[in-house]
Amino acid sequence: MENKHPADPQLLDEGDPALDPRAFRRALGQFATGVTVITTATADGPVAITANSFSSVSLDPPLVLWSLRKQSRNLPAVQGAPHFAINVLAADQIALSNRFSRSTDDKFGNCDWIPGLGGCPLFAGVAAQFECRHVSAHDGGDHMIFIGHVERYRWFDRASLLFAQGRYALALDHPSAPSDLTVDAAAHPRDDFFLPLLVRAYSYLSGAFDEHRDTEGLDTNQTRVLAFLATRSGASAEVIARLAFLGVSAVEDAIAKLVGMGCVAPRPPGALAITQEGLDRLNRITARAHAFEEQHLAGLDVNDVAATRRVLLALAKRDGS
Ligand SMILES: Cc1cc2nc3c(=O)[nH]c(=O)nc-3n(C[C@H](O)[C@H](O)[C@H](O)COP(=O)(O)O)c2cc1C
Missing domain, CATH: 2.30.110.10 (Electron Transport, Fmn-binding Protein; Chain A)
Structure with missing residues (x-):
């Protein structure tokens, strides 16, 4: 008799690995x-x-x-x-x-x-x-x-x-794990470093933005692949993986879904292009991102926000991609 698990609204997928190896690989990707x-x-x-x-x-x-x-x-x-x-x-x-x-x-x-x-x-x-x-x-x-x-x-x-989950990541101390660094994490000098601060800020913003991606039926990787193809049409999965800092298998999975949704069309040989449906969806996400930014930056000093944007832009440009 088949094992029945209690219904979990957050279940994404389940099944026999032999029937869908890609889905099986996504499940394995939950192991960091x-x-x-x-x-x-x-x-x-x-x-x-x-x-x-x-x-x-x-x-x-x-x-x-x-x-x-x-x-x-x-x-x-x-x-x-x-x-x-x-x-x-x-x-x-x-x-x-x-x-x-x-x-x-x-x-x-x-x-x-x-x-x-x-x-x-x-x-x-x-x-x-x-x-x-x-x-x-x-x-x-x-x-x-x-x-x-x-x-x-x-x-x-x-x-x-x-x-x-198919992409590169950084380790953060879990907030509920006892730390021997200091009880007052905010006051610790390590907090001054850009990298951990960026990761924490990213983790907060990206988590909060998830509901908007969900509404448009896209996950983080699919959104990144679409945004990439919007400016660099004709790229291959390997190029996208390298320049969007994603694993090749994560990009392939995202592309398979995006093609199924009519957002991306394969342009042989090996090249990909965003479709009108993809552009429309991306535009809707972008509009949501503008509103989201306004909401989450409200209350911060406008000069601070402008300076932060300049610093982030300067650092991003050094990456050269
Ligand atoms: C994050 C990451 C982890 C990988 N882990 C493995 C692995 O454990 N075993 C493996 O065979 N390939 C793994 N690969 C893929 C190989 O690196 C890739 O297939 C190989 O370098 C291709 O070169 P080759 O065909 O010349 O071996 C991984 C790729 C990435 C990006």
Whole structure:
């Protein structure tokens, strides 16, 4: 007999993974992970792959695992290598993650690295590194699972990059979790840093704006993809993922939904364009965003708001995208 769960109005989807692998992947995306770049050395040069399947396995002996899809062009290199290194990315290393999640011949380009154990590339600016001896490989369906024995590790005083719900994210202390930093978080000097302040402000505003996206039948990723296509028609899913700071699978999911809703039309080969329906929906969201901003900025000094807008714009322009 089928298991019946009590009705939950927030249930988004459920079912048999075999019937809709994309939906299954979205459910898996609810599990937040870090982001790593896993490297190895071969006779033909260095290899690096962005992976969030990394996990610790055992403390004694010190073992870790990760999995690589069998279709990866790098599978033979990893299988044959006696070592691999795990570079755990820091919060400001999205570019490194994007660089090594692409399937190209020259992933390294002018990227700096130093050789670690077995010649495996180690990158600067990471949150942690684990240099491993490759101890075993196991079949895992459409992936191979690799187990490494950690020979050397190092970690740094840097925030980690996270990946959750198909997009990059940052870790925030949970307000209800006991913190050993200080009881009065508002008075703590860490609060002066731009990054945590921006994240907190973003989290508040984005959460409050959700109801407007819901009303227009769009989620955050779909809105970002539409906004991107409105100014850069003809982009591919991979370009959108890179420039909109989203994972390729999140963009593909968003596009599949947007095409179904008639908001985006595939323009072969591999290019996408926003439709009139997409533009209309985006315009309605934009109108809502204007009203929303007015409402949430009401009561703040207009000069402060103007100065903040200038600072945010200047910082955004440095990103160059
Ligand atoms: C955040 C993120 C996590 C990823 N995690 C994995 C993973 O754990 N295993 C995997 O096989 N691919 C993963 N990928 C995709 C690979 O990075 C990508 O398919 C690979 O680098 C493509 O190059 P290749 O075909 O040359 O291997 C991930 C991509 C991103 C953006």
